[in-house]
Amino acid sequence: MxxxxxxxxxxxxxxxxxxxxxxxxxxxxxxxxxxxxxxxxxxxxxxxxxxxxxxxxxxxxxxxxxxxxxxxxxxxxxxxxxxxxxxxxxxxxxxxxxxxxxxxxxxxxxxxxxxxxxxxxxxxxxxxxxxxxxxxxxxxxxxxxxxxxxxxxxxxxxxxxxxxxxxxxxxxxxxxxxxxxxxxxxxxxxxxxxxxxxxxxxxxxxxxxxxxxxxxxxxxxxxxxxxxxxxQIIFETLNGRGAELHATDLIRNYIFMRAEHDGINAATLYENNWKPFEDSYWTEKQRRGRINKPRLEWLIHATLQAEKQREVDLSRLYNEYRDYVTKGSPSHRADQQVELLNRYALQYKELIGGLGTTPIACLGRRISAYDVTTIYPLALLISVADISDAEKTTMYNDLVSYVVRRAVCGLTPKNYNNVFMNVVRHLAKTGISSIELRSTLNSLNGEASRWPTDSEFLNACTSARLYPGRLDAQKMRSMLTELEGELRRSVKTEEPVVPNLSNLDIDHLMPQNWYSHWPLENGHTVTNSDATSVNQIVLAGAELTHEQQLVWKRQQAIATLGNLTLLNLSVNRSAQHYAFLKKRDGLITHTSLRLNVPLIAMDKWDEEQILARSELLGNAALRMWAKGD
Structure with missing residues (x-):
């Protein structure tokens, strides 16, 4: 030098x-x-x-x-x-x-x-x-x-x-x-x-x-x-510890500086295999929590976790990458490195895009509302495995069931990074199959990791306060959309495939502000302040009068699954707080969803109908998010 x-x-x-x-x-x-x-x-x-x-x-x-x-x-x-x-x-x-x-x-x-x-x-x-x-x-x-x-x-x-x-x-x-x-x-x-x-x-x-x-x-x-x-060593020394370059810049330089040592034409490798990673799709930054990184970094991070079967330190991504491709005998050649990234990139793009009919695209579409990026290494490991699409679909269905059931039952997602990485390690040892995945998920216990049973899930669908409550708007809309699909499969409908329902409103059939047009079953009208007082009495642990019990029962039913549906924005706004018959007339004119069609034949809507519909949708949910033994 x-x-x-x-x-x-x-x-x-x-x-x-x-x-x-x-x-x-x-x-x-x-x-x-x-x-x-x-x-x-x-x-x-x-x-x-x-x-x-x-x-x-x-x-x-x-x-x-x-x-x-x-x-x-x-x-x-x-x-x-x-x-x-x-x-x-x-x-x-x-x-x-x-x-x-x-x-x-x-x-x-x-x-x-x-x-x-x-x-x-x-x-x-x-x-x-x-x-x-x-x-x-x-x-x-x-x-x-x-x-x-x-x-x-x-x-x-x-x-x-x-x-x-x-x-x-x-x-x-x-x-x-x-x-x-x-x-x-x-x-x-x-x-x-x-x-x-x-x-x-x-x-x-x-x-x-x-x-x-x-x-x-x-x-x-x-x-x-x-x-x-x-x-390459000199390049790393000058740039590897600074904030000027992304980890992917170091990784790209490493691959192509090493190509010559491997006897590979670097220019051809770049033009034919790496160049797509220079597109704006992969260089665009994506935020996860407080961390904002180019999409290519997130891909490499997920790829390394799938391949190494352990957590990978994002702040040391280049070092982790170099450690992976150089260890083992023989080490990964430059063309093998790019081939590996391309293989995972195809699956990753479908996973986060959620478009198409491949098993991993369907998974991405179904879990997009739940923000569980910690599942990506496991999803990718399954997707690149040499197993049939039917087997992949079965495995993905179990993963969706695991995530949705836990959300509906109010269980925390905070331990998912450990849960899914443990599953990755287990499948890497035993072989990737639906039997091994299901066995592993069923073996989990404790509030931080267990897979809720049918009875617990059905109970949550029937009586839990879901929205507002355990689910945000994205999760609730996703759940109702999937239930619409399940209901369509159970009847001979003219349109068995569910269209895009993301532009629809989540509607409470009995509105949250029900006091003006929805008297109690005894005919009495209740004010907002009356309902607030009941909530305070319950919090204090005091005994409720009969009428206060009716108010409390209604308040609990409002946010349950049986009272929730999807409606066109304008229909929802025009009949939002009015009595059921006016809302029903709007449904007759404007809805074609199986979630709503049965409501058209009803003359009233109260806690009894809400419970019956909760049970109906709860059983559909059991089929939609099944739990195998």
């Missing part, structure tokens, strides 16, 4: 090209986070030069370079940027901006001071002049806009080349996703033009001071690797 301190001019003056490896992340520096501070540093050095004082160097940090073997005399010397691509790319944008500023201020003669640091010469000896003429070649995600930007000869031409980024008045659009190269050139060139035109000195003096500040006063530590140096 060789280290030397170089000015910007020394870095770029030779006939060479700095290449950002294709698998590294795109350019991410911005005006707010880096450019503004760097501009201040440059103009400060330029001002010192104008005062006649020699400024002290300003260090931009280090760049780590890996020289590539040159095949023959043709072409330019190539160096891969192992670390420091953001700095070197920014410097190219700054030099290009100086060139634009010189042209805008009538100082084109000074271009030759910066042009040798922007372009390689003698195109006749280049293998590919369209690429090799640039001093820096970015990753493929940045190449198109990089080329356009550096080919621009005048600031005004930026408006033509990137017309979508500008308003009719020629200003950069706000709240618009601009190419980073355009934003950089627009920011730096605009400020450089102002600097050159500032009063106190001639345009020529200002421009020369600016050029010298960039070319001579900005310095970097250039570290060139030698044959025995491990580029």
């Amino acid at each position: 060789k280290s030397e301190t170089l000015t910007v001019q020394q870095i770029f003056q030779d006939r060479r090209q700095y290449c950002v490896p294709f698998y590294q992340r795109a350019y991410v520096w911005t005006q707010r986070n880096q450019w503004s501070a760097l501009l201040e540093d440059i103009t400060e050095k330029a001002q010192i030069r104008l005062s006649g004082t020699k400024p002290t160097p300003h260090f931009l940090g280090a760049v780590v370079l890996e020289p590539q073997l040159k095949n023959g005399l043709m072409g330019v010397d190539t160096l891969h940027i192992i670390d420091g691509q953001q700095r070197l790319t920014t410097l190219q944008y700054i030099l290009a901006s100086i060139r634009l500023a010189l042209r805008a201020t009538g100082l084109s003669d000074l271009e030759m001071l910066v042009l040798p640091c922007l372009q390689n010469t003698n195109e006749a000896t280049m293998r590919n002049k369209e690429v090799e003429r640039f001093k820096l070649w970015p990753t493929f995600r940045d190449q198109a806009h990089f080329i356009k930007s550096l080919n621009v000869d005048n600031v005004d031409d930026l408006r033509k080349v990137f017309s979508d980024s500008f308003t009719l008045h020629g200003t950069l659009r706000k709240h618009f996703s601009h190419p980073p190269s355009l934003e950089a050139l627009w920011f730096f060139s605009g400020n450089f033009i102002k600097w050159i035109r500032s009063e106190g000195h001639s345009l020529q003096q200002n421009a020369e001071a600016l050029i010298e500040a960039v070319m001579a006063d900005l310095k970097l530590v250039s570290i060139s690797l030698e044959a025995e140096d491990d580029a």
Whole structure:
């Protein structure tokens, strides 16, 4: 490893090209986070030069370079940027901006001071002049806009080349996703033009001071690797402990730096197998609790837990990944690593999307309301197993039953990470089958992990306060939607498949605010304050009068399953607090759900009907979320 301190001019003056490896992340520096501070540093050095004082160097940090073997005399010397691509790319944008500023201020003669640091010469000896003429070649995600930007000869031409980024008045659009190269050139060139035109000195003096500040006063530590140096180890040392890179950046670099050692064509592997992971779907951040990570990190986290059969520390994801792929004999080759991630990615995408008819997509759709991401490693392990879809479906049905029954029975989900990881370990030892899964779930005991029995579940469906109560709106809507499907399967309906019901309201047939239009069975009307008083008496443990018992009985029935249904929003709002017969007339006109059709034939709705419907839906729930022995 060789280290030397170089000015910007020394870095770029030779006939060479700095290449950002294709698998590294795109350019991410911005005006707010880096450019503004760097501009201040440059103009400060330029001002010192104008005062006649020699400024002290300003260090931009280090760049780590890996020289590539040159095949023959043709072409330019190539160096891969192992670390420091953001700095070197920014410097190219700054030099290009100086060139634009010189042209805008009538100082084109000074271009030759910066042009040798922007372009390689003698195109006749280049293998590919369209690429090799640039001093820096970015990753493929940045190449198109990089080329356009550096080919621009005048600031005004930026408006033509990137017309979508500008308003009719020629200003950069706000709240618009601009190419980073355009934003950089627009920011730096605009400020450089102002600097050159500032009063106190001639345009020529200002421009020369600016050029010298960039070319001579900005310095970097250039570290060139030698044959025995491990580029990945150095990359990890520089970046692995910082917050700048995601774990997936380190993992991607690890895979492709190792591909060469495995005798694998890294570019082909990237293009054919890894490139989909660069899509916005996988780079988009997803929040779980207080943690916000790219979706690809969550995939790798779940994959490692499924493969290693243990909890994986998300904060040490890269180390956990490297530990997994290097341990064992033989270790995982680069192509095997990417193949593994692709195999899990296909299942993971269907799991969290919940679309389609595959077993894991159906599982994802059914559990989406319950926010049980701790089940993902187990779900993925089952999905990639060499078993039939029917077997997977049976296993997933048991898992859904386990989650739904516990929610309806008011049991905590806080121990699910341990429960599902223990199941993963058990299945990894015994083999993945519905018999082993069911046996494991049935063996769980204690409030934190047991699978509720039929009698407990039916009792909860019949009498427990579910909404509001044990279930939030998402869970309650999901439960009613699945019950609608079960009811359709029990009759000869014209539409056996349940449509999307997510836009429907959860309705209390007997409304929560029942006091005005729903007298008690003895004909008495009750006020809100009367009902509140009953609640306080119950809390105090005092004895209720007969009428207060009727009020309490009704209050308890309101939130039970038998009193809940799904309705069109407008129908629900129009008849929300009115008497049952008016609500029934609305149902006759507007509903086609099996949840509601039987209500059309009823003349009244009270606690007795609520209980009967609770029992009906409870038995449907037993079929829907069955518990095998």
